[in-house]
Amino acid sequence: MSDLLGQARTWHRPMTICAGAMAAMAVVSAGGLLLDDRVLLGAPIWLKPFKFAVSIALYCVTWAWLLTLLRSRQRLAYRVSTGIAVILFVEYAIIVTQVVRGRASHFNASTPVDQVLFSVMGGSVAALWAGTLVLTILLLRTPIPDGASRWAIRLGAVISLVGAGLGALMLGPTSEQLESMRNGTPTGFIGAHSVGVADGGPAMPITGWSTTGGDLRIPHFVGMHALQVLPLLALLLGLLATRLPVLRDGTVRMRLMFVAGFAYAGLTGLVTWQALRGQPLLSPDAWTLAALAALVVTVTLATVLIITKREQGSFTPVFREQSSLAHPERTPR
Structure with missing residues (x-):
């Protein structure tokens, strides 16, 4: 370190x-x-x-x-x-x-x-x-020698780039703005954060995200910060490897990072879909909850499968080094 x-x-x-x-x-x-x-x-x-x-x-x-x-x-x-x-x-x-x-x-x-x-x-x-x-x-x-660190950084960078690009969803004029333009009474604003409601309504504290409609800042925020979250998770796995024998296998940590990347990309897609339907983050409907449940179940099963296969010796480890993020002084054997 x-x-x-x-x-x-x-x-x-x-x-x-x-x-x-x-x-x-x-x-x-x-x-x-x-x-x-x-x-x-x-x-x-x-x-x-x-x-x-x-x-x-x-x-x-x-x-x-x-x-x-x-x-x-x-x-x-x-x-x-x-x-x-x-x-x-x-x-x-x-x-x-x-x-x-x-x-x-x-x-x-x-x-x-x-x-x-x-x-x-x-x-x-x-x-x-x-x-x-x-x-x-x-x-x-x-x-990057360590597999978990390599994929945490690569997946984090790509998802973050997608998240940044999602900001473009806010730039188009809303239906109300288009209507006012056609009527010759433009509002002076082109684009909006909110979907289904006007900007400036009731909002969550600190974030300012709408509590009455969809908010496109949410997927923008979630996606962009994959750049920090996934490498930090790789760092955490490396630190936990000093206490949990199953995580000392570099292949296990790498596969867990693939699952984490899938989970983060899925979450980014989910909150994007939720916002575009004009739905507040804290008021999900049945379809949103069902999609979230499916994502959680898939990620949980994949995580359990990776760990149990390692404990049963079902695959041969490729990497045995600790995470290069947690122990940069170590090199692959």
């Missing part, structure tokens, strides 16, 4: 700087939540800068570490990552600027200034996704 943490000296500097700046802005935004009582579209006006600061900080820290794993095309990866850091600074600056102005930053085309700022954000998001695609492809080509 000390070797892994020691790599922080070689982490991508612009990404690291961006993460530090966003951590500072999270503190500033938290202060805004306490001191500024303005409300925008039903939510405290500083809530969005706070959530984006935390999310961007996590994104930058994760990729700053992942870039240390690359063994080729490092110069390309450095340049792309630097561009991504700049894009994130620009996007966040627009969000804060709009907060200071007391204006919505997303989907807002009410005035020429609002329209230009949102257009810049739209372009930056597209460039951000394209840059992340390049980094993901480079990461998929990177050899």
